Amino acid sequence: MDIKIYLLVSVIKILLVIFILLTGVAYTTLLERKLVARIQNRWGPTRVGPFGLLQPLADGIKFILKEDMVPDNVHKVLYIMAPMLALAMSLISIAVIPFGPSITVAGHTTALQITGVAHPDGSLSDINIGLLIILGATSIGVYGVALAGWSSNSKYSLLGALRASAQMISYELALGLSLVGVLLLSSTLSLRGIVDAQAQPPWFGWLPHWYIFPQFFAFFVYLMAAYAETNRIPFDLPEAETELVAGYHTEYSAMKFAMFFMAEYMNMITVACLATLLFFGGWHGPVPQNAPAIVQSLLPVFWFAVKVFFFMFLYIWIRGTLPRFRYDQLMAFGWKFLLPLAIANIVITSLIVAWRA
Amino acid sequence: MVPLSWYLILSAILFCLGVFGFLLKRNIITIFMSIELMLNAVNLTFVAFANYWSEHGLKLALSGHVFVFFVMVVAAAEAAVGLAIIIAVFRTRETLNVDRVNLLKL
């Protein structure tokens, strides 16, 4: 297709996705506060707007208007660079995630994915190592945390950063290995391909053909590792208030802190999307055949959003429920439980696949 | 259509810079990084040649990529052990300066 149109469409898609995403992040925070409050038998924010619905806006304004202070003796360049890096990486990983099949706007068809292309013949092509790109982005994301902690030249930050990087490195292994099972079943690295591989007729006629059922252990490992990757409770040691004030972003305030904050929540969303794509059949769901085209193309996105929302809910729910690990427990859990479990899962899966082939 | 020699020259430059790093830097960790730089330069030649030969329809041209993986594995192993050694050295000598680490025993 014409390169200009392609660029234009891409830009539009990028802007759209970023807008939706930032909004999503904002309202995820609200959701979290509300839900945690309910879990703790409180009300949560109610003042700003109806049911406090405008609370995120207020927070945003506060972040922006706050004085952007840089402490003395911090390593300036890195200190400023770190949050940007974190945010950028979390944004990059969104780029390869497909939200749905394709949509036709003004007689022009495109894939519901930033890096996806719709060919004139209706077929959709996807970057064929999407999953690896997400992993790469997350692994680069570690730098954000590490550099933040190191550059801000404070022992809490440094300890937090050390913890964070150690924890992320350790859990990346389990994360990556837990995905291998799915890859073995779908035999592709393209996210779209994986989703399509789950679009088969359901098992036993009623059980949807989602990989969570054959790959339950992989799913479990993935979930745990993902929580650790995003430094969420029960693995939020890098920012354990009770021990390290606020961990690696102790010295950060205002917009820089907000960037970390957004990065964290975007990572949560990414993880949720990935879980949806890999284990829950992506956007597949009941779509009426005789519905208008627009519905046909947006309903999948709705299903996708529903599944992602479920995972976000799970995040918050767990945060409200579980206590925090001790650090050695965390490491032991990662290395001595999740990793072996993932490996065992890989072995068994590959054996089954080989046997079936 | 980029000439292959560009890639090779690039990798040569990177390699030489790595050697310079090895020769001129004093910090063990930086020296290590220079080594990694050299390895990367070599990887670049591997990949470039893999592409080049697949152009010329050579079977197993992809083995260039495989070699890159092997190099990465070796680099990873080297990094793990080497950094452990560095930590051990630092524990005993309280320094990372190679010029201070020129005796086999304290």
Place this chain on the structure above:
Amino acid sequence: MTHNLNLWVIPLLPLAGAAINGLFGRHFKNAVVSFIALFFTALSFAWAVWAVWSAWPGGPIPLPHIESFGTWITAGSFSAPFGFYLDQLSMVMVLVVTGVGFLIHIYSVGYMAHEGGFYRFFAYLNLFMFFMLTLVLANNYLLMFVGWEGVGLASYLLIGFYFLRDSAADAGKKAFIVNRIGDFAFLIGMFLLIQHFGTLSYDHVFNALKDAQKFPVDAGWGFLTITAICLLIGATGKSAQIPLYVWLPDAMEGPTPVSALIHAATMVTAGVYMIARSHAIFNLAPNALHIVFVIGCVTALFAATMGIAQTDIKRVLAYSTVSQLGYMVLACGAAAYAAGIFHLMTHAFFKALLFLGSGSVIHAVGGEQDMRRMGGLRTKIPVTFWTMTIATFTISGFWPMAAFFSKDEILAAVYRSPYAGHLLWAIGVITAGLTAFYMFRLWFMTFFGELKLGAVDVGEEAHAAAAPAHASHASASHSHGHADDQSHGHGGVHESPWIMLAPLVILAALSIVGGWVGVPKFLGGHNEFDRFLAPVMEQSRTSIAEGAAALQNTEAPAAPPEEKSTTEWVLTGMSVLAAVLGLFFAWLLYYKRPDLPDRITAKIHGIYLTVLHKYYIDEGYNLLFVKPLLALSTLVFWRGIDQGIIDGLVNGAGSASKGIGNELRRMQSGNIRSYAAWVAAGGAAVIAYMIWLGVSK
């Protein structure tokens, strides 16, 4: 092959025993150790008997019966098979070795009961059995050589059994080194065989030798003669013939059963066996045969004379062993191999008996070995006495003892033999007389008169007499002392336990009847033994005559002249007479008039001392070989070559590298980056060189 006797089992069983005892014996009780040793030896004996029985001539199994286990070594065209060879000759040897060996094992259990290193002893003994059986069963010279060396090792170990004693260790070393000389010659002989036959296995060599055109009788000094002489030297080393006999007397340092088994019954006869085995070669080399002849004769006579003056009971027996071996070699020299083997067998019986008996005596008198301190043991240890008596009469060649027949056959063969037979026969007879004399001397001194334990102090002659005698005496008392002192000090003479006496009795019986298998015709026998061995020796009769003829370049007589039985009677009479004379003089000097010997010795002091010092042979060897060698190796090889040249080279290299290193050390500054610099410069150089190559092309 259709019939498989599994001959390999025979040698392997003792090896198993040796392995078990040697490896784990340390932790076993003596009873267990002796059981293992005896069990395996007995089993091997039984197997040997069975094998011989089933392979008996005229049976279904054709002789020689060869069991080959494929090639062992292959080097170019040469290949040494690995296999065992059973014919009449090896049958006799196997039976003798296993049978006598078994008896001596039994005896040792009693004799060594109080010794340290019990398990060691039996491990060595079994090891010896293994090698000896390998030696006699081998089907080629190389495998035989393995056994040959192996028994050498075993004898070294056992002579030096009391290795804490210098004299024992030295004796072991002496035996080993002297044997090396012989083995060296043996090796050369084998190389010659390989060179000319391309193989070492008996059947090939001997079949090749059957071809008269290719290998005519070697009247001159051709390779056959040289080979034969080399083999002979090997035999002299192992069988303690002149000039290499010197190790055997010292070998008495070992425990008595060892002397009995190795240095009397079996190992020392290996040389004779080897000569007999290679008779085909000797027959074609009359010169070599002649040398064998002379050596055997001289050895017999000299050893006998030396035996006269010895006062150490075991040394007397040692010299008698040497002289008896001389007899066997003499027989071989006379090409009467059968007779030699016959005597070998009987000798195995009575000499083992004698040694065991002497061991029993020593045991009885608490480790005393000097005969002048013994006497009157007749009543105290009757069984030993009677068995010793039988043995003495046997070795002296009285009718109808075994040695009578074997010795007579040898003498007759010598008399018959074409080379100056009569003279050597005379010497043989004289030797027989001397043998009888010193044996009865031993007999009288030990068993008659009254016990003089510690009474007489040994005269200076005895001091002058070979030092080892004293060492061994001291040693023996040391080795038995602790046993005897507790029980009954020096005075309490006691008979040995039955486990030691039983073998004596059996051997005594054998020494009597052993000879009856070879009763010559004129005594109404059929000389079965001779005929039994005939198939092996079939060549002897004929080609020996040719050999003699070739030597005197006369016409070969068609067949050796068949003596009239009168001649036989005369010869026999002469030897018996000699024996009687020996008995008479012994009786006169050592029983009737015990004072005479001293007077006589006083008269012919010089001669006596010479004899006492064994003709100063040891000293002579010392002077001729040992001292020069020592000087040579000290001055030239050690000081000159080793220290001067080799060490010079080594040290020079060392110091040179040190110097260079001192300079190059500066490179190794320990500074990583300078190393890297070298590497970089080197890489640049290499690239430049390659480019230069490319450009210059």
Place this chain on the structure above:
Amino acid sequence: MVHEILFIIFGLICVAGAVNLLVQRHPIHSALSLVLVMASLALIYLLLGAEFVAAIQVIVYAGAIMVLFVFVIMLLNAGAEEHSPGSKIALLMGVPGVIVFGCLVGWIMIHTSTQLGGVRINPSDFGDTHNIARLLFRDFLLPFEITSVLILIAIMGAVVLGRRQN
């Protein structure tokens, strides 16, 4: 055209990062510039149609190995490297040697660039995962296993070395 431009951009970034690695005094800056080099190398790999290698380059090199470096730097709290009398040999022999080396290689390349010909962005099925996996797990199975053993040993060694002897 696009190919050349992209190559030049990322090549320049590579060289700049490498040079920065040299000139920076503080190890963490060197590390970050090395990460930069690796990232742009990954993009160059993409240009060469080796997307899988590129991804692995980012994940393994930039994401794991370099993180390890940074981690160690933070752990040892390494400061800017102090000046110390280096080795003269390195300066007098190494540097010229390397320069000569580089010049020679560059000379050859320029000399032979016409014969060598060029590379173009391949059809995407060249460096894709299936082919590489086939190659890696069939033709190179043994080396693959051996390298995994190597890794295992390296892990053990690291653990042993890292343990505090007391």
